[in-house]
Amino acid sequence: MSESTIKIKGKKQNFFLDKVKEILPDEGNLNLCLTCGACASGCPATGLEDMDPRKFLRMCAMGMDEEAVKSPWVWMCTMCQRCIYVCPMKINIPQLIYNARAEWPREDRPKGIRDSCDMALRNDSNSAMGTAPDDFIFVVEDVLEEYKESQPEFKDMVTPIDKPGAFFFLNQNSREPVTEPDEMVPLWKILHLAGVDWTYGSKGWAAENYCLFLADDECWEKVTRVSANQADELGCKVFLNTE
Amino acid sequence: MNSDWNKDRKIKFTIQDPCQIVRKGEGDVVADDLRFVIQSVVGKENVIEMTPNKSNNYCCGGGGGFLQSGYPEERKAYGKIKFDQIVATGADYCITGCHNCHAQVHDIGHHFEGSYGTVHVWTLICLSLGILGPNERAYLGDDLKDVDVFHPETSMF
Numbered sequence: 001m002s003e004s005t006i007k008i009k010g011k012k013q014n015f016f017l018d019k020v021k022e023i024l025p026d027e028g029n030l031n032l033c034l035t036c037g038a039c040a041s042g043c044p045a046t047g048l049e050d051m052d053p054r055k056f057l058r059m060c061a062m063g064m065d066e067e068a069v070k071s072p073w074v075w076m077c078t079m080c081q082r083c084i085y086v087c088p089m090k091i092n093i094p095q096l097i098y099n100a101r102a103e104w105p106r107e108d109r110p111k112g113i114r115d116s117c118d119m120a121l122r123n124d125s126n127s128a129m130g131t132a133p134d135d136f137i138f139v140v141e142d143v144l145e146e147y148k149e150s151q152p153e154f155k156d157m158v159t160p161i162d163k164p165g166a167f168f169f170l171n172q173n174s175r176e177p178v179t180e181p182d183e184m185v186p187l188w189k190i191l192h193l194a195g196v197d198w199t200y201g202s203k204g205w206a207a208e209n210y211c212l213f214l215a216d217d218e219c220w221e222k223v224t225r226v227s228a229n230q231a232d233e234l235g236c237k238v239f240l241n242t243e
Numbered sequence: 244m245n246s247d248w249n250k251d252r253k254i255k256f257t258i259q260d261p262c263q264i265v266r267k268g269e270g271d272v273v274a275d276d277l278r279f280v281i282q283s284v285v286g287k288e289n290v291i292e293m294t295p296n297k298s299n300n301y302c303c304g305g306g307g308g309f310l311q312s313g314y315p316e317e318r319k320a321y322g323k324i325k326f327d328q329i330v331a332t333g334a335d336y337c338i339t340g341c342h343n344c345h346a347q348v349h350d351i352g353h354h355f356e357g358s359y360g361t362v363h364v365w366t367l368i369c370l371s372l373g374i375l376g377p378n379e380r381a382y383l384g385d386d387l388k389d390v391d392v393f394h395p396e397t398s399m400f
Contacts, residue, residue: 076318079307113312190365
């Protein structure tokens, strides 16, 4: 039944854990592990790649940086934070995972996530599908006109884009305007009936942010700022992320 | 808004709490708000909860970029816990509050050959208000395709 013993090669060699501790509030409590295993027992990623949250943290604590950080498991943990929720010491394992992802050379990180991030950097939409602002505006206006005509009870419905001073700045996952535009309509109707003052942005309308998942700090900040700046410039009060 | 449409049909729903909004966001308070809306729309007696839920909910496996990371088999293995939880409720539909959850819960349902549907909250709100058109029902099954259809003459199907 027992797994082979983890062998530490002499003295602690590297300092990945220490590096992450320096950038987290309260050092992420990364030194407080009681090894109880509450994290691992309730983690859906436990067992994938022969890894689990406790094992990952213990390996980092023992300086097995190479083995831990390079495990593909860092891309299978969704950073859902259930491990923190159940941990008696509130250890921030997900941030350890995030920073492990960042240790990978950018070109070695998963292509799907990297491509989605790069698409978002192509224009001001932030869309992982690369959809340009004009295409988004066209789809929204086209679908709105169609529904106003076919469902005349909603002839006064609006889908503002860049409305100055709107209370809510709303964004939308790219998949809806691009592949299933009818799915946008129920939300519009609810907002209309509730008399909500909202707007999309021509810039930063896409809700997804794969640069964040890529652990590319510079790019995810850039993408996030496009959205935040647009909401600020319009004078919106609340940012509503539908993602 | 009410649940009259489901009084006799008794179609059952379960709720996937999005980690992002609940555990990582506003906590159980917003999970309770979500339940207030869903119970109003489908009827309290037609909501069957997963265990654990709310802030202690299991992630479905759609977050963190997993959907695009190139590890589909591992992603589905991750989602098996969620699939089993949903099936254990016996619900006809799993309501998802976030786009990633919707994609993953839908995919694991298909992969593990479950019979549940995966539906957005906005679809059900509009259904209960009687303003859900025929082309806004992509994620509804045959049991709900024909319920209180708004402007059925506009159907593209």
